[in-house]
Amino acid sequence: MNSTPHETDLSTQIGGDLPYLRRYARALTGSQETGDRYAAATLEAILVDRSIFDKAFAPKVSLFRAFHMIWSTAGAPTADTEDPVTRLESAALDHMSGLTNNSREALLLSTIESFNNAEIAQVMDLNEHEAQELIDIAIAEMERSMAGKVMIIEDEAIIAMDIHSIVSDMGHEVTGIARTRAAAVDLASKKRPDLILADIQLADNSSGIDAVNDILSQFEEMPVIFITAFPERLLTGNKPEPAFLISKPYSEDQVRSAVSQAMFFSSTETLKSPL
Numbered sequence: 001m002n003s004t005p006h007e008t009d010l011s012t013q014i015g016g017d018l019p020y021l022r023r024y025a026r027a028l029t030g031s032q033e034t035g036d037r038y039a040a041a042t043l044e045a046i047l048v049d050r051s052i053f054d055k056a057f058a059p060k061v062s063l064f065r066a067f068h069m070i071w072s073t074a075g076a077p078t079a080d081t082e083d084p085v086t087r088l089e090s091a092a093l094d095h096m097s098g099l100t101n102n103s104r105e106a107l108l109l110s111t112i113e114s115f116n117n118a119e120i121a122q123v124m125d126l127n128e129h130e131a132q133e134l135i136d137i138a139i140a141e142m143e144r145s146m147a148g149k150v151m152i153i154e155d156e157a158i159i160a161m162d163i164h165s166i167v168s169d170m171g172h173e174v175t176g177i178a179r180t181r182a183a184a185v186d187l188a189s190k191k192r193p194d195l196i197l198a199d200i201q202l203a204d205n206s207s208g209i210d211a212v213n214d215i216l217s218q219f220e221e222m223p224v225i226f227i228t229a230f231p232e233r234l235l236t237g238n239k240p241e242p243a244f245l246i247s248k249p250y251s252e253d254q255v256r257s258a259v260s261q262a263m264f265f266s267s268t269e270t271l272k273s274p275l
Contacts, residue, residue, distance in 0.1 A: 061122050102124065120135075151184070224244070229248040
């Protein structure tokens with residue numbers, strides 16, 4: 001049977017965003033099978049009742065909003081957390097499952113799918129203040145539940161000590177502070193960090209980017225946060241770009257938020273892999 005123009009138009013609107021809905025559903029439920037099941041249920045519901053796909057919102061927002069209606073009505077199910085076959089990343093999901101209700105949804109929409117607060121509010125039927133509050137709650141709870149070893153690459157002593165203080169107050173161990181590329185590589189080889197906080201321009205005119213690349217060539221992937229006065233050097237539009245980039249002058253809240261999310265999602269890298 002031939003599709004009507006209306007059906008074709010709807011398929012076009014949904015088709016481009018469907019891979020992202022599947023990624024999000026996978027992260028939210030903890031299983032590709034479970035996530036795909038609810039993504040498919042969302043599409044079926046939209047075909048039966050077109051009003052579920054609310055044209056008052058952007059197409060991607062409408063699709064995710066419809067998913068949340070279906071998923072929430074079903075009781076916000078997740079995969080069997082004891083089944084290692086269906087689980088994505090056990091450590092991350094353990095932490096994720098302990099977050100306050102609705103906060104993980106807001107966090108994933110923000111961090112994985114890059115929705116802004118207004119869009120998150122539309123997807124979850126909240127106001128913008130409530131959306132931000134849920135994200136803040138999730139970040140705070142992650143700070144309390146996760147701790148690791150952090151390495152700082154920064155040549156300005158005052159800034160280095162300030163970052164050291166912020167990270168230590170969060171409960172993380174600072175493995176050391178390096179001021180040059182060579183010192184950074186040496187420090188990392190002596191004590192492998194779980195996270196790197198790096199400036200770009202270092203004391204001897206060496207590059208923090210090169211230092212990070214040297215370190216990553218020795219180890220498996222680890223999260224990196226660049227804190228720099230030269231963000232344009234990394235925001236070129238060419239891939240790969242850093243997931244976490246803070247411009248100087250920075251705020252304490254910016255550092256805390258980036259560190260919490262980087263540490264948490266370092267164990268869920270598969271959620272952000274190419275589709």
